[in-house]
Amino acid sequence: MTDKRLDSSTPDEPSGFVRALDERGDATVGTVGQGLAPATTRRANPVSRLIGHPAFGWIVIALAVALPFINSSAYAIRISTDALIFIMLAVGLNVVVGYCGLLDLGYAAFFAIGAYTSGVLSTTFGWPIVLTVPFVIVAAVIGGLIIGGPTLRLRSDYLAIVTLGFGEIIRITANNLDFTGGPNGVYGIPDFGDFGDYRADIATYWIVVVVVGLAVLASSRLGRGRLGRAWRFVREDEDAAEAMGIHTYKVKFAAYVTGAIFGGLGGVLFAVHQTAISPPSFNFLFSALILMAVVLGGMGSTPGVVVGAVIISLLPELLRGAENWRYLIFGILLIVVMIFRPQGIWPHRTDEKPARGGRRRSRTDATEVSQ
Amino acid sequence: MMSTTRIGAVAAAAGVVLALASCGGGGITNSGSGGGGDTKGDIILGMATPLSGSSAAIGPYMKNGAQLAVNEINDKGGVLGRKLKLVVEDEACDPKTAAAAAAKLVTEGTMVSVGGYCSSATLPTLSIFGKANIPMIIPAANSNDLLKGNNKNVFLLNGTGAQQAQAAVDFMKKSGAKAVALVDDNTSYSKDITTRTAEDAKGDASLKIATQQSVTAGESDYSAAVTAIMRANSDFVYWTGYYQEGGLIIKQLKAAGYKGKIMVADGSVDKQLITIAGQDNAQGVYATMTQTPQTIPGGDGWIAKYKAAFNADPGPYSTQSYDAVRVAAEAIKNAGSTDGTKVIKALEDINGFKIFSGNLKFTPEHTLTEGGFDILVVKGDQFVLNK
Numbered sequence: 001m002t003d004k005r006l007d008s009s010t011p012d013e014p015s016g017f018v019r020a021l022d023e024r025g026d027a028t029v030g031t032v033g034q035g036l037a038p039a040t041t042r043r044a045n046p047v048s049r050l051i052g053h054p055a056f057g058w059i060v061i062a063l064a065v066a067l068p069f070i071n072s073s074a075y076a077i078r079i080s081t082d083a084l085i086f087i088m089l090a091v092g093l094n095v096v097v098g099y100c101g102l103l104d105l106g107y108a109a110f111f112a113i114g115a116y117t118s119g120v121l122s123t124t125f126g127w128p129i130v131l132t133v134p135f136v137i138v139a140a141v142i143g144g145l146i147i148g149g150p151t152l153r154l155r156s157d158y159l160a161i162v163t164l165g166f167g168e169i170i171r172i173t174a175n176n177l178d179f180t181g182g183p184n185g186v187y188g189i190p191d192f193g194d195f196g197d198y199r200a201d202i203a204t205y206w207i208v209v210v211v212v213g214l215a216v217l218a219s220s221r222l223g224r225g226r227l228g229r230a231w232r233f234v235r236e237d238e239d240a241a242e243a244m245g246i247h248t249y250k251v252k253f254a255a256y257v258t259g260a261i262f263g264g265l266g267g268v269l270f271a272v273h274q275t276a277i278s279p280p281s282f283n284f285l286f287s288a289l290i291l292m293a294v295v296l297g298g299m300g301s302t303p304g305v306v307v308g309a310v311i312i313s314l315l316p317e318l319l320r321g322a323e324n325w326r327y328l329i330f331g332i333l334l335i336v337v338m339i340f341r342p343q344g345i346w347p348h349r350t351d352e353k354p355a356r357g358g359r360r361r362s363r364t365d366a367t368e369v370s371q
Numbered sequence: 372m373m374s375t376t377r378i379g380a381v382a383a384a385a386g387v388v389l390a391l392a393s394c395g396g397g398g399i400t401n402s403g404s405g406g407g408g409d410t411k412g413d414i415i416l417g418m419a420t421p422l423s424g425s426s427a428a429i430g431p432y433m434k435n436g437a438q439l440a441v442n443e444i445n446d447k448g449g450v451l452g453r454k455l456k457l458v459v460e461d462e463a464c465d466p467k468t469a470a471a472a473a474a475k476l477v478t479e480g481t482m483v484s485v486g487g488y489c490s491s492a493t494l495p496t497l498s499i500f501g502k503a504n505i506p507m508i509i510p511a512a513n514s515n516d517l518l519k520g521n522n523k524n525v526f527l528l529n530g531t532g533a534q535q536a537q538a539a540v541d542f543m544k545k546s547g548a549k550a551v552a553l554v555d556d557n558t559s560y561s562k563d564i565t566t567r568t569a570e571d572a573k574g575d576a577s578l579k580i581a582t583q584q585s586v587t588a589g590e591s592d593y594s595a596a597v598t599a600i601m602r603a604n605s606d607f608v609y610w611t612g613y614y615q616e617g618g619l620i621i622k623q624l625k626a627a628g629y630k631g632k633i634m635v636a637d638g639s640v641d642k643q644l645i646t647i648a649g650q651d652n653a654q655g656v657y658a659t660m661t662q663t664p665q666t667i668p669g670g671d672g673w674i675a676k677y678k679a680a681f682n683a684d685p686g687p688y689s690t691q692s693y694d695a696v697r698v699a700a701e702a703i704k705n706a707g708s709t710d711g712t713k714v715i716k717a718l719e720d721i722n723g724f725k726i727f728s729g730n731l732k733f734t735p736e737h738t739l740t741e742g743g744f745d746i747l748v749v750k751g752d753q754f755v756l757n758k
Contacts, residue, residue, distance in 0.1 A: 281467060
């Protein structure tokens with residue numbers, strides 16, 4: 001983002017304002033042209049044609065649903081559920097970091113708020129889990145308002161520091177309050193319900209597949225709506241966006257609160273899945289891992305972020321055979337990926353680009369260059 | 372058209388998930404799961420223990436202790452004519468990793484679990500082993516929270532926080548302490564002991580809790596806690612955290628001119644405590660500790676065997692892990708089967724089986740009848756039994 005602003009001050013490049021106008025024009029054309037123009041004119045290789053095929057997503061969802069019929073071992077179901085919950089968090093953070101460009105280093109806080117709200121209501125008060133969901137959403141939104149209200153007026157690095165602090169505050173508060181069980185946390189969290197003959201972990205897995213599937217779809221749709229464009233505009237150049245009449249504070253708030261809700265709902269799934277939650281699960285490392293999933297996959301790209309989340313979540317498990325070496329190997333692999341694909345594994349592509357592609361200046365953004 | 376591309380998102384997710392689905396099958400209903408009742412092949416004992424992360428040092432001690440017992444039993448012909456096999460998975464002292472490790476152990480056919488070090492990481496594994504009807508003999512984790520779910524498959528082989536607190540209060544009374552300062556590091560294990568010590572001390576008029584402090588682990592300056600202890604005129608300090616911070620607190624207390632007694636809980640019983648505090652400062656520091664081969668008569672032989680097998684010294688929870696395997700073998704032998712329900716029944720019926728902490732008999736809550744806590748004292752560069 002900083003590069004952008006530097007670029008705009010060099011004489012050869014158009015000013016941020018001009019580029020903003022350009023971008024706005026893109027957005028308008030994109031809106032008007034939706035459904036008319038083919039999305040891309042580039043020749044696709046077989047792989048991208050396969051993953052770009054309309055049925056691909058549905059096939060994968062079907063496979064996810066079918067997993068218990070293929071391998072019903074407790075371990076496979078366990079780590080697959082873990083991975084799905086992690087996807088939920090990554091697409092939530094993608095709204096904040098990927099779409100809107102707000103660097104959030106304390107995202108695990110919302111995850112913790114969701115898990116604790118759901119956990120406390122279901123154990124202390126004996127509520128069924130489903131009934132706790134509305135309260136989790138309310139709690140996450142309140143959390144988002146409290147932290148977002150004063151801090152979203154800050155930019156980039158400052159916002160990162162404040163969110164980092166917020167993440168730690170939530171964890172340490174949970175560690176010191178009585179009703180959150182202090183350092184012991186909350187345990188004995190019930191399942192979603194009684195599923196008769198079906199194994200409880202598999203029933204939970206299916207529920208998680210559905211919830212996460214919807215979340216991924218929602219997050220991807222949000223990114224392409226009017227609000228999504230406003231988010232990207234703010235990410236690219238906040239001043240220009242404001243000049244064009246976008247209420248940047250409100251728009252950033254919307255991104256932040258949306259992310260908070262995704263995180264909170266992820267927390268509910270986590271609480272049910274783990275049956276016991278305690279403060280160490282919500283440390284800074286966890287926030288960093290979610291952010292890593294977003295960056296690794298490709299910021300702003302929903303399929304990329306999903307792939308990133310799956311990798312970050314499953315790699316340490318798949319490396320179990322390497323025993324003590326596994327985190328070293330994990331780290332090295334991540335570094336290698338970031339060296340050879342700095343834009344992420346499956347980077348974002350601007351939907352509305354081709355409409356005026358021929359006349360456009362080449363863009364400087366790394367994600368664009370990669371195409 | 373783009374919308375369908377994006378759905379590919381969900382896709383990729385499941386795609387890699389699917390990569391895992393290379394083996395196994397069937398059993399999505401309850402009737403299809405559950406196990407342990409087979410009669411052929413090795414008897415598999417599963418252990419989740421930290422092999423990475425902040426407590427990684429403990430893992431090898433527990434693993435070797437358990438392996439030693441497995442080797443001994445196999446040399447004598449195994450159990451029910453079958454060999455024992457120990458499967459170890461990393462729990463990293465992290466709840467999420469521990470839950471995955473437990474699920475992996477269940478999938479690998481564990482019949483009895485003999486692992487569990489960090490209490491907070493062991494809690495989420497209870498329901499996983501419970502649903503698979505696998506008995507858990509937990510060698511190290513000892514938070515009372517592990518028992519609150521009334522899971523009938525859970526047995527604690529380590530003395531509980533309540534028993535340690537009782538041993539501590541008994542010693543405080545015996546040593547004539549008047550004003551006690553309790554210091555914990557705000558972790559589940561540590562806080563459990565201070566809370567219970569404070570409760571136990573309430574029943575006694577002569578014993579006053581002068582101050583209760585919680586410090587943050589991993590810092591280097593504990594002067595705030597030390598000042599509070601000095602201001603409260605304490606004559607007895609009980610530290611219930613781990614040795615790293617314990618050593619620093621002892622050092623800083625002595626530097627501040629503290630003259631009273633100091634006692635530490637079992638998490639601090641390690642030679643490192645003496646090194647960090649400085650040997651002079653650590654002299655006469657007491658400790659509440661379960662029995663170890665170093666402190667029981669005749670333990671030297673066991674240490675020699677351990678050294679011969681692994682070319683390393685035994686450490687914390689080596690003995691408990693060794694005992695966990697022996698208790699598991701005994702219960703399977705008595706049950707005549709590896710069926711979870713029968714083994715649990717056999718564990719409940721064990722009476723007088725000899726383990727390091729004394730004669731084993733589980734209470735109705737599945738804890739040790741005798742906590743087996745001794746008071747140790749620092750002499751020279753090690754902890755010896757206080758006589």
